[in-house]
Amino acid sequence: MIRIENLSKYYKEIHALNNISLHVTPGELFAYLGPNGAGKTTTIRILTGLTKHSSGNVYLNGFNIKKESLDAKRQCGLVPQSINLDQELTVYENLDIHGRLFHMPARKRAEKIQELLNYVDLADRQKSLAKQLSGGMKRRVMIARSMVHSPTILFLDEPTVGLDAAIRRKIWALIKKIQQTGTTIFLTTHYIEEAEFLANRVAFLDEGNIVAVDTPQNLMDTLGAWAIDRVMDSEMETLYFETREDAKAYIDSQHESFTFRRVNLEDAFLALTGKKVK
Numbered sequence: 001m002i003r004i005e006n007l008s009k010y011y012k013e014i015h016a017l018n019n020i021s022l023h024v025t026p027g028e029l030f031a032y033l034g035p036n037g038a039g040k041t042t043t044i045r046i047l048t049g050l051t052k053h054s055s056g057n058v059y060l061n062g063f064n065i066k067k068e069s070l071d072a073k074r075q076c077g078l079v080p081q082s083i084n085l086d087q088e089l090t091v092y093e094n095l096d097i098h099g100r101l102f103h104m105p106a107r108k109r110a111e112k113i114q115e116l117l118n119y120v121d122l123a124d125r126q127k128s129l130a131k132q133l134s135g136g137m138k139r140r141v142m143i144a145r146s147m148v149h150s151p152t153i154l155f156l157d158e159p160t161v162g163l164d165a166a167i168r169r170k171i172w173a174l175i176k177k178i179q180q181t182g183t184t185i186f187l188t189t190h191y192i193e194e195a196e197f198l199a200n201r202v203a204f205l206d207e208g209n210i211v212a213v214d215t216p217q218n219l220m221d222t223l224g225a226w227a228i229d230r231v232m233d234s235e236m237e238t239l240y241f242e243t244r245e246d247a248k249a250y251i252d253s254q255h256e257s258f259t260f261r262r263v264n265l266e267d268a269f270l271a272l273t274g275k276k277v278k
């Protein structure tokens with residue numbers, strides 16, 4: 001469980017986060033969606049104890065991250081945005097170091113690492129140096145590493161950034177599998193379809209402000225089910241319709257050509273902020 005109360009973060013004159021409040025329930029997969037610079041990484045860094053907040057309170061499974069920082073840190077695992085494996089060490093060693101940092105006894109560590117390598121389908125690469133792995137494999141090692149000390153909350157910062165569509169889907173399946181074990185997952189992304197596919201609920205973040213929190217379906221339903229994109233006076237315009245029939249009728253009454261598609265989360269974000277996520 002993650003409880004964020006009136007969280008703010010200032011970097012001198014930059015207001016990175018403005019009075020944010022959120023409650024992520026146990027076992028939930030929560031996506032934090034926003035464009036570059038919205039404040040996603042800042043939030044994750046605060047929640048995992050890497051950056052100090054300016055004001056407000058955060059609780060991880062009831063532990064205050066400021067006053068009970070060690071207990072709070074034990075609750076969570078972090079997969080940062082950039083690859084930070086030790087490239088000259090093997091896959092196994094990268095996980096082992098993490099277990100040592102959490103003072104796990106040798107036998108328990110070895111058992112857990114084997115379990116996790118099987119889990120992320122990399123048992124056969126445990127003796128490979130990290131630098132010998134593909135980008136998708138490195139991500140899977142980082143996910144396994146974040147789980148060595150058995151956290152109940154996992155923070156994933158842009159877990160599929162830079163990966164191709166097929167590998168991204170493989171990581172999505174892994175994330176779903178982790179959620180099924182009861183782990184609470186807080187995921188940042190600027191890939192709309194990632195949030196749409198994975199999340200139970202989504203928060204839209206814009207310039208350090210939360211502008212909406214709801215299920216992907218509810219956010220999309222505020223607009224309608226179908227969308228038509230058209231160019232008007234050199235500007236892209238989108239029209240929304242409740243039913244496919246209504247949208248078709250509109251197209252039939254016009255002479256221009258249109259793009260006809262389902263409404264997606266990007267539409268909901270755009271409607272609330274006037275901006276595209278990407």
Ligand SMILES: Nc1ncnc2c1ncn2[C@@H]1O[C@H](COP(=O)(O)OP(=O)(O)OP(=O)(O)O)[C@@H](O)[C@H]1O
Binds near residue numbers: 014039040043
């Ligand atoms: N260490 C820092 N010092 C000063 N300003 C910072 C620092 N870290 C972040 N910021 C600023 O805080 C704001 C939020 O940045 P943050 O990295 O959290 O955004 P983000 O949503 O994660 O973006 P991205 O998708 O590009 O990673 C930005 O204006 C950024 O320039």
